[in-house]
Amino acid sequence: MKDFRIIFQPGALRQQAAAGTSIMEAMSQAGLESDFPCGGMGKCGKCRVKVIEGLAKPTSAEQSRLTRQELEDGIRLACMTEIQEDMVVEILNPKQLKHNILMNSVDRPFSVQPHLRKFFAEVSQPTLSEHKSDWQRLRESLAAQGDMNNLKAPLSTLRRLPDMLREANNKLTTVVYDSEVLGLEPGNTTETMLGMAFDIGTTTIVGYLMDLNSGKELEVVSTLNPQAQYGGDVISRITYAGKQENGLASLHKAVTDAINKLIGEAAGRAGTSRTNIYGISIAANTTMHHLFLGINPRSIGVSPYVSAVNQGLVVDPSELGLEINGAGQVFVLPNIAGFVGADTTAVLLATEPDRREDVTLILDIGTNGEIVLGSSKKMVACSAAAGPAFEGAQITNGMRGAVGAIDHIKFGDNLEFTVIGGGSPAGICGSALLDGVAGLVELGMLNKRGKFLMPDQLTNPESLRFKDRLIEYEGTWAFLLADAGETLHGRPIMITQNDIRELQLAKGAIAAGVRILMESSGIQPEDIKEVLLAGAFGNYLNPHSACVIGLIPRELETKIRMIGNGAGTGAKIALLSAGEFSRAGDIAAAVSFIELGSYSRFNIIFAENTYFKLD
Template identity: 50%
Template sequence: MYKLKIFPVNIEINLGKTKVLKEVLAENGILVDYPCGGIGKCKKCKVKIVRGNKEEAEVLACQYEIKENTVVYVKPKKEGHNILQEGQEREVKVNPLVKKLYVKIPKPSIADNRSDWGRIKECISYYKDLKIDLLLLRKIPTILRENNFHCTLIIADNQVIGIEPGDTTDTLLGMAFDIGTTTIVGYLINLSNGKEINRVSALNPQTKYGADVISRITFASAEKNGLDILHEAVIGQINLLVEKALIGTDYTPENIYAVTFAGNTTMSHLLLKITPAFLALSPYVPVLTEAIVVRAKELKIKVNPDAPIFVLPNIAGFVGADTVAATLAAELDKANDLTLLIDIGTNGEMVLGTKNRLLACSTAAGPAFEGAHIACGMRGAEGAIDHVYFADEFQYTVIGNTMPQGICGSGLIDVIAGLLEVGIIDSSGRLLSPEKIKNERGKKLSNRIKNIDGTRVFVLEENTATGSPIYISQKDIRELQLAKGAVAAGIEILLNHYGAKLSDIKEILLAGAFGNYLLPESACKIGLLPWELKNRIKVIGNAAGLGAKYALIAQDEYQRALEIARKIEYIELSAISEFTEIFTNKMGFDFGGVNE
């Protein structure tokens, strides 16, 4: 029997057998991030331990086995994550996926003894071939006779999905969700008028099992009950967000009669508890790409049990319903001019085209933009350096205006752009030693170039919340080069297949949280986005969330989403022979942007 003490939460646990520390922490509700999925690669789950009477040591929670009495010190996580909920909205004609109809049904008599269901259909004869399931049919006689044959019908897709006593037409709610790899955003909507009642957000709890989709696919496939764990985690968070959205209202979960979901293909599979295993194996085949409609009770989503759940269609293994929803929100399917839509995250999904033709691809941008695999990287949360400025003085801003504890993706891009501009990084991406810096502005910052653990780094701040310096290393620069090279290569290949030039693009639309918070100028300086188009960039916020809202509010928008998914031509970059060469060429910083 081993004893494990966990500080600062002050928990003591008795263990009867050897166990990995990660499992014990999870079982006791102690949150530690495992961006690599717990395979020991990212080293973000470091904790301090004391074994028996030995000295303190630092270990990885995902790898360390408890074989003796142990004390562990887990750094408490800071909350206050920057989760993007806003987007650039447009007018949509309200025609929701679910409707309510109040009907007064003629009472039966000896002279008129038609069936109850036949009487209902006669009252709404403009619905042809109306359907109803057996369980609901059983409720009809009691509800009608107890309420003087007055009732409200809930109808979705030509099927009665609910019947309520009296007139309840003034209560018709829906929710739209954007399930991101990192965050989940939900919108509570009054479907009678299309007005938003509330919006809520949270971290995707699946991040505990991996920062990116590949890590989660691996966890779902290789871990015992992995698929169940990931599915239950996301459903649990959705239910918490439903509760949160209703706080301060007079509504109940049963008043929510329809839900739409947008997410990447992996998130859609995990939501539906469908194995994503083959998404990570060539030829990267999803189980389904079509839209699917299920009842809330089938997924144990705590809204009206009979509410239809509309999961929007995916396009391919790595271009999902979130891209479909963003394309819908941005109305690329109606664009007259060539437009490029990009959602940059752990993957870089992009769509290029006009109303006549749309091409899409996904680049394995890697988790650098989310702060993973970066020495001092973190998500866009309280304590993260989110912007860095190389003006007369070196300055930065921190989310929450607190002491910094790391740097997030937008800050990382600013730093690299600035270091390029002042000549501390050369065009190959090499972090120069102080004596090799020629730029006068760079020389003034050369005192920030130091050696940590045998590695040359550029120190942003030494006075931090963690007590350790925040810095950018040569490895961090290479990680960013891989990520930005993949995105830039994807753009070039889309243009090549479209038969267009950079100058033909009239507008670049940046969607998603990362696109919302990064500075377009910095993105262009490092070559993530084309320098030539720096004045044509427009930030459109959470377009995927808006698309999910529009599909919920209006049947026409939902049908457009289905058509967009069918219309978009998908390009698998790994099948393009010239991709590797283009990607390699795009990794450098020699395009000239910082010299203008």
């Protein structure tokens, strides 16, 4: 099969691609981070590129998603356009490839208790009078340092011991995990012991480089999850893993390659080597957990939505293709249920509702919203299928929280908004959609069903100043945020009637989950002491907007606290403390899971919560 040359502009990045490869696939091969919310199905129209040379005839998907002028200007969808000759492709608005990835997190006190330990040993010389083996003399030297009489060693360690012992002049460091000597190092290396904690999300991956001796955070690195090229949500990735040839292997390799890259980046920044990394902890939702481990997640996607494994795992890094010290171990936090994963367990480990007498409500809001309600007496959890609206997908001008996205909107004397990175806007992300719709509700420009009132129906005097922003779009009304002359791409940015409907479905799912957990536990809003919002969307949303639209009960607005990347905090704690990692298993086992679809009143509660409450 013939290969063709692709040049990506700006930057003149060159990439070879086989005939029939899509521009999207070539971008991935070239290491260009991009966003394909619909998983490359041609449905969202968000992956616009400009083909400068090698322009192909537009596909039917492109003809339906792009205007005639865009097609004439060489605009194509990267996921739909196949490479059949040498091409020059311009990445439109390359700043948008830079996403805002939440890396900050809360901290809580705990004791550092390393999983792996290092012991320096000065091993006695062999003599003719005492025929002790190398391994026996090493064990005796280590036993003198504490209770290590039952040490074992795998064959790989015993094979290395004779040469290592003599080359190191009988002075070496052992790496011990669970009474087993997994590594040998010449000299005294006990001061060097690093690890990395990872939060593997559907959209992003964040890694924290930690000193396992001191507990100090050394570096934080992040990237978009490259599995996005196979689908923007967990269901599409489950489908890809199950139905595409080598689908599971491709998804597994994508995430492990990304983690290896982040390990190298973090080590480079810290001026160290990846061979100094001995431990990795993993917090991930259940689907990402399975794909990371190379376990087919097909059972999660069909009723009764069970995972292959929930328990915490300790895995040899070589089994996963992770490039760290050969004596290292990978500590995978436990899942709770099919759609409430180890990332939620990590959040609970970080926030400790199981040790609080007062009731706490914890929400991690995204495409799949995980909700936990409880205290030391009882914890219940559910998963709410909110859909992609909060992340900008299936929204007319939606995009993720990247440079160029409108992230917050304010209705004052005039309409004001802020743009991530500054400059002209390119789209609207979930937090801004929340602000926009909340403002329209407060201004009385929407009825309780979320339908726009016509301009002559507006009665609130404050709404009249925004009357001219109501425009017709595809046979119905929309609210104009920025006209074509104000935007980065020359197309207007608006909130459409369909966007509002998508938000209603998303917020209805989350709100129904909250209400069902409260109802099943006999808890009223006034019983809840604190509301903790975890994750990227929860960190960037305006709590007032969330309460206005009914995403969170209005009575709880003053009790809301953002905790940043709670899953990242939990992953760090589990990495630094063997006791806390063990406790994570106890926490996961203590949570009762409620399947919302099987709750008798779910449909009624969901429908009620899609409406807006008007004052």
